[in-house]
Amino acid sequence: MPSTLYEFCLYYAEMFPLAVHSVRMERTGSPAPSCVSMKSDWSMEPPIALREGPFPTGRLLSQCQRRIKCTLKKKCECVFEGKAKEGQPTLLNEIYTELYITEGGTGGVNDEHEVRQIETASKKRRTEDTTVKCNDIFKPLCGRKTPIRTVLTKGVAGIGKTVSVQKVILDWAEGKANQDVHFIFPLPFRDLNLINGKYSLIELLHHFVPGLKPLKSTELFRYKVLFIFDGLDECRLPLDFQNNESWVDVTKRTSLDVLLTNLIKGNLLPSALLWITSRPAATNQIHPKYIHQVTEIRGFSDAQKEEYFRKRFSDQSLASRIITHVKSSRSLFIMCHIPVFCWISATVLERLFSETDRGEVPRTLTEMYTHFLIFHTSLKNDKYMKKHETRLNKSCKSDREFLLKLGKLAFHHLERGNLIFYEQDLTENGIDVTEASVYSGVCTEVFKEEYGLYQEKVYCFVHLSIQEYLAALYVFLSNSSANLLKTAVDQALKSKNGHLDLYLRFLLGLSTASSKTLLQRLLGQKRMRSHKIKETSQYIKEKIMENLSPERTINLFHCLNELGDNSLVEEVQRYLNSGRLSAEPLSPAQYSALAFVLLMSDEELDVFDMKKFTRSYTGQWRLLPLVKTSRTALVYRCELTKKCCEVLASALRSNSSHLKELDLSDNDLQDSGVKLLSAGLENHHCNVEILRLSGCRVTEGGCSSLASALRSNPSHLRELDLSYNHPGDSGVKLLSAVLEDPSCKLEKLNVDHGGECRTRPGLQKYSCQLTLDPNTAHRRLSLSGGDRKVTWGAWQPYPNLPERFEYRPQVLCRESLTGRCYWEAELRGIDARIGVTYKGIGRKGHSADCQLGANDKSWSLRCSPHRNIEPSGSCRVGVYLDWEAGTLSFYRVSSDGLTLLRRVTSSFTEPLYPGFLVTEYSSVSLCMLG
Numbered sequence: 001m002p003s004t005l006y007e008f009c010l011y012y013a014e015m016f017p018l019a020v021h022s023v024r025m026e027r028t029g030s031p032a033p034s035c036v037s038m039k040s041d042w043s044m045e046p047p048i049a050l051r052e053g054p055f056p057t058g059r060l061l062s063q064c065q066r067r068i069k070c071t072l073k074k075k076c077e078c079v080f081e082g083k084a085k086e087g088q089p090t091l092l093n094e095i096y097t098e099l100y101i102t103e104g105g106t107g108g109v110n111d112e113h114e115v116r117q118i119e120t121a122s123k124k125r126r127t128e129d130t131t132v133k134c135n136d137i138f139k140p141l142c143g144r145k146t147p148i149r150t151v152l153t154k155g156v157a158g159i160g161k162t163v164s165v166q167k168v169i170l171d172w173a174e175g176k177a178n179q180d181v182h183f184i185f186p187l188p189f190r191d192l193n194l195i196n197g198k199y200s201l202i203e204l205l206h207h208f209v210p211g212l213k214p215l216k217s218t219e220l221f222r223y224k225v226l227f228i229f230d231g232l233d234e235c236r237l238p239l240d241f242q243n244n245e246s247w248v249d250v251t252k253r254t255s256l257d258v259l260l261t262n263l264i265k266g267n268l269l270p271s272a273l274l275w276i277t278s279r280p281a282a283t284n285q286i287h288p289k290y291i292h293q294v295t296e297i298r299g300f301s302d303a304q305k306e307e308y309f310r311k312r313f314s315d316q317s318l319a320s321r322i323i324t325h326v327k328s329s330r331s332l333f334i335m336c337h338i339p340v341f342c343w344i345s346a347t348v349l350e351r352l353f354s355e356t357d358r359g360e361v362p363r364t365l366t367e368m369y370t371h372f373l374i375f376h377t378s379l380k381n382d383k384y385m386k387k388h389e390t391r392l393n394k395s396c397k398s399d400r401e402f403l404l405k406l407g408k409l410a411f412h413h414l415e416r417g418n419l420i421f422y423e424q425d426l427t428e429n430g431i432d433v434t435e436a437s438v439y440s441g442v443c444t445e446v447f448k449e450e451y452g453l454y455q456e457k458v459y460c461f462v463h464l465s466i467q468e469y470l471a472a473l474y475v476f477l478s479n480s481s482a483n484l485l486k487t488a489v490d491q492a493l494k495s496k497n498g499h500l501d502l503y504l505r506f507l508l509g510l511s512t513a514s515s516k517t518l519l520q521r522l523l524g525q526k527r528m529r530s531h532k533i534k535e536t537s538q539y540i541k542e543k544i545m546e547n548l549s550p551e552r553t554i555n556l557f558h559c560l561n562e563l564g565d566n567s568l569v570e571e572v573q574r575y576l577n578s579g580r581l582s583a584e585p586l587s588p589a590q591y592s593a594l595a596f597v598l599l600m601s602d603e604e605l606d607v608f609d610m611k612k613f614t615r616s617y618t619g620q621w622r623l624l625p626l627v628k629t630s631r632t633a634l635v636y637r638c639e640l641t642k643k644c645c646e647v648l649a650s651a652l653r654s655n656s657s658h659l660k661e662l663d664l665s666d667n668d669l670q671d672s673g674v675k676l677l678s679a680g681l682e683n684h685h686c687n688v689e690i691l692r693l694s695g696c697r698v699t700e701g702g703c704s705s706l707a708s709a710l711r712s713n714p715s716h717l718r719e720l721d722l723s724y725n726h727p728g729d730s731g732v733k734l735l736s737a738v739l740e741d742p743s744c745k746l747e748k749l750n751v752d753h754g755g756e757c758r759t760r761p762g763l764q765k766y767s768c769q770l771t772l773d774p775n776t777a778h779r780r781l782s783l784s785g786g787d788r789k790v791t792w793g794a795w796q797p798y799p800n801l802p803e804r805f806e807y808r809p810q811v812l813c814r815e816s817l818t819g820r821c822y823w824e825a826e827l828r829g830i831d832a833r834i835g836v837t838y839k840g841i842g843r844k845g846h847s848a849d850c851q852l853g854a855n856d857k858s859w860s861l862r863c864s865p866h867r868n869i870e871p872s873g874s875c876r877v878g879v880y881l882d883w884e885a886g887t888l889s890f891y892r893v894s895s896d897g898l899t900l901l902r903r904v905t906s907s908f909t910e911p912l913y914p915g916f917l918v919t920e921y922s923s924v925s926l927c928m929l930g
């Protein structure tokens with residue numbers, strides 16, 4: 001696999017020599033200036049024309065690079081966390097903690113391109129994540145071979161998009177990564193919003209990257225360049241891809257919107273790489289056909305959360321105390337997967353731990369931000385008011401006034417999507433600039449020199465989420481409308497890019513009783529308006545059931561959580577099963593978001609039944625962390641794989657796990673998965689008493705991992721179901737020894753129905769060999785192929801027997817079935833029925849009592865090979881019976897695998913006999929499996 005961008009280009013050249021050749025031809029055949037602005041003939045989906053080298057070198061180039069790298073290094077080496085004023089910058093490399101970045105699903109990716117279609121089709125449905133390092137963001141994922149031009153990285157507020165961008169730039173500037181890229185041009189939407197008038201692309205770049213000026217414009221684009229557009233959600237341009245004129249010349253002036261849309265479309269600089277980041281709700285501003293890869297930042301994993309706090313504090317004992325504290329509260333620990341929350345929590349908890357009277361420790365997002373504000377306000381009061389004790393009482397009043405002014409600024413600008421302010425904006429809101437600098441942790445300066453663009457000082461909040469919080473605080477304190485909350489819900493839902501989503505969450509969070517108590521501490525206000533919390537919850541639930549996008553719906557779930565509504569689990573189940581999602585199932589990212597919401601709620605699930613949350617299996621396994629919040633977890637037949645066992649093992653290791661019963665039956669876990677799972681079972685936090693691994697393709701190896709886990713942690717497991725596996729004699733022996741060991745709790749071990757055939761993949765592991773019973777065959781049916789084929793035809797001279805079907809052209813198998821069985825039959829001709837029946841089905845006469853599937857003794861599927869199954873006139877149907885579970889499933893068998901045709905559920909009370917009804921000119925054969 002190529003590892004750098006440059007290697008990719010070479011790789012691409014090898015893979016698609018013609019495409020590269022044609023691009024090269026166009027370039028060399030053109031004089032230099034037009035070569036730069038050359039537009040390939042991309043009428044539909046553009047082939048990707050990355051620069052493949054060799055690239056021109058020279059002194060000028062290295063001088064420019066050095067200068068630009070130096071500027072970018074200076075700009076990116078510190079994290080902007082509001083400490084700049086105090087002369088204590090936070091170094092990015094000191095606090096940077098690797099983030100968990102994954103492929104963001106194919107949802108947003110252009111799959112129209114022929115090559116990609118083939119790749120997508122050949123791709124196996126994956127139930128695992130592909131993780132990506134931020135420096136490898138342009139590496140094609142999941143088996144794709146086509147090189148990537150445009151990557152969209154999405155992630156919720158504060159998850160680390162900007163920091164990732166900063167880290168990639170810093171590593172490049174420091175010569176640590178992506179050195180095949182000659183230039184990186186960071187163009188955050190936040191800054192692009194400030195551009196007025198017309199520019200050529202070259203002029204725009206010179207504005208943002210003055211160090212480029214010595215290079216001739218025509219030369220510039222012969223190099224490999226990477227544009228980074230951070231914060232699409234902050235973009236105030238219309239991005240009118242449909243109506244903007246096509247623009248191909250980098251030296252001609254036009255509006256910024258035209259420049260950007262043409263750059264993204266690939267009309268301008270088709271060879272450039274583009275990286276766009278966005279909060280999820282705003283990604284729809286760019287049509288998926290212009291995006292070649294989507295990644296998702298999922299924040300910190302549990303281990304990374306700890307690492308973050310350890311890096312953050314030089315005092316390791318403080319770090320340990322904070323980690324222990326954060327871990328002791330489920331919602332705090334879960335929220336810490338969002339880095340901005342870690343930062344806010346680190347600030348707040350450091351302070352709380354230094355106080356003797358800690359009061360209530362914050363539990364929700366809103367409470368944590370309120371504490372953050374209390375912290376910065378008291379910091380200011382400590383610093384500036386110490387000598388004037390008498391003024392302290394007055395401070396609450398002035399804080400309130402100041403925060404209201406700041407909040408007003410935050411709100412009005414947020415409404416308009418404005419995130420950068422001028423001095424004039426501050427004064428218009430009655431904010432004195434020196435007063436603002438007193439609150440330096442909250443509102444901090446950015447100086448013009450930093451961008452080389454601005455002629456005057458500009459201001460912004462240290463993080464957008466702080467602006468969103470202050471905006472909510474302002475509205476909460478100043479708006480006395482009885483319908484405030486409902487109106488805010490409507491207003492947020494109207495927004496196209498979700499720019500009011502987080503604001504809404506804060507506003508709802510502020511209206512709860514616990515938040516009000518906190519606010520009183522901050523503002524000294526005695527009375528606060530009460531809001532109709534229940535009514536608002538109900539209103540949000542109604543909205544959830546409307547046809548909103550999953551992103552908006554998920555935000556509404558967050559809102560319910562902020563309101564402390566306890567019906568989240570029920571609501572999420574209702575939403576998932578409402579049928580609204582059938583056209584477009586949830587993406588993996590959306591499943592993660594739901595898991596997050598559910599984990600955040602304080603509800604304990606008595607039984608977590610994965611099937612109740614979903615009908616398809618494309619990303620639902622991301623709900624697996626919920627296992628630890630339930631007592632019984634039913635995750636059987638959910639297409640889980642080895643990778644999922646890691647998630648499960650981590651749930652088993654969790655000290656907050658309440659799990660007692662775990663049913664993982666019928667998943668393809670195999671020995672490697674069971675080994676991973678065993679690592680969780682042996683942990684002393686694990687208290688699982690019943691574990692079902694029936695039909696998981698476990699052999700001796702898996703048994704040995706289980707046996708050693710049970711010996712390491714002998715006190716919990718009472719029952720282990722390993723039926724329908726292949727433990728072999730040695731596996732059974734190992735586990736039987738555990739059963740007999742008095743120090744182990746194991747009381748029940750089920751290794752029934754074992755055997756070599758159970759190691760076959762899928763349902764085939766339950767295959768059973770069937771033969772037709774000639775004594776039951778109707779006289780029009782003749783048997784052949786060792787009693788495995790039945791054909792309708794001439795009358796047969798069969799003796800008259802009580803078990804023979806007299807009028808219905810049917811035949812049954814000899815074998816009676818209980819347990820789990822799978823068989824396949826090939827149907828030819830016009831019409832046939834395939835099914836199962838109790839022995840007592842009627843044999844003589846025309847009544848429905850005698851017909852397979854037409855009474856309460858039998859169940860069947862009608863197959864018309866001609867019409868509804870396969871145009872070729874033949875079809876293969878798989879039947880899976882799980883007698884104990886009471887399910888009978890019919891599948892269409894094709895080269896793509898099994899497609900469920902119908903599932904019947906019933907409680908079977910007697911053994912079942914497979915049977916067939918075969919009509920004129922038709923035949924049915926039982927297939928040999930394995």
Ligand SMILES: Nc1ncnc2c1ncn2[C@@H]1O[C@H](COP(=O)(O)OP(=O)(O)OP(=O)(O)O)[C@@H](O)[C@H]1O
Nearest residue numbers: 095096097157158159160161162163339340343464
């Ligand atoms: N990888 C990381 N390591 C350490 N801290 C991080 C990391 N990523 C983010 N942070 C912390 O979280 C804060 C917010 O991150 P960032 O600004 O990158 O979020 P974002 O996804 O761009 O948010 P938004 O969508 O609101 O703009 C940072 O200021 C920093 O304190």
